[in-house]
Amino acid sequence: MTNPIYLALDVPRLEDGVALAKKVKGHVGGIKLGLEFFCAHGAHGVHLIAQVGLPIFLDLKFYDIPNTVAGAMQAIHVLEPSIVTVHASGGRAMLEDAKAAAAEHTKVVGVTMLTSMDQRDLERTGVEGSAHDHVMRLAELSKDAGLDGIVCSGQEIKSVHDQWKDGFFVVPGLRPAGSAVGDQKRVVTPRQARDHGASVLVIGRPISRADDPAQAARAIEATL
């Protein structure tokens, strides 16, 4: 089994990011670079992390008109990401154009409902109905638009997997039993997410803030 853990490298200093990626190499399956990293270090930073030799998940959560998203997607071909995120709520045309503009070997996944949101947060954005139904609706839209899969919490992954057997599913908001939840609200353990069909487990602070990140990653992998 390939290691499904992608370390979310949400660190402000590039040197720290490179050091951390080197430390966990061999204990994770890939590195996720998100908005914090990309805004601070751009393409140069992505190239440096890629040199460590792990697959790169570029989590830029594109959300704009189709033409703009397609242009952005083309602009990141040079970074050769294995996975890229777009917001599923951007609508069918945006999702279709995002996928059409992506490099052949890049998986495009739609972010459904952020794991930092709960039912009340959802209602306050004007969406009626349950978080579960909202995620299922956006999963169906992503599938119909030709995306490779979605990002959702571990609370929905089982239902999504039941509906979309060959989908590629990224699950963040993961916490090993007993670790601090922080700003995440829809949380499960890495093992639960894996058992219910997650393809990729995105884990940040439980590894990056551990005294020994490599050991923390190994300990989580041992639970899978």
Ligand SMILES: O=C(O)c1cc(=O)[nH]c(=O)n1[C@@H]1O[C@H](COP(=O)(O)O)[C@@H](O)[C@H]1O
């Ligand atoms: O797209 C994501 O990766 C993402 C989606 C989501 O709904 N929730 C979520 O936490 N993430 C990302 O997953 C990572 C979780 O980090 P930790 O909470 O530190 O494990 C962060 O880099 C988030 O940007």
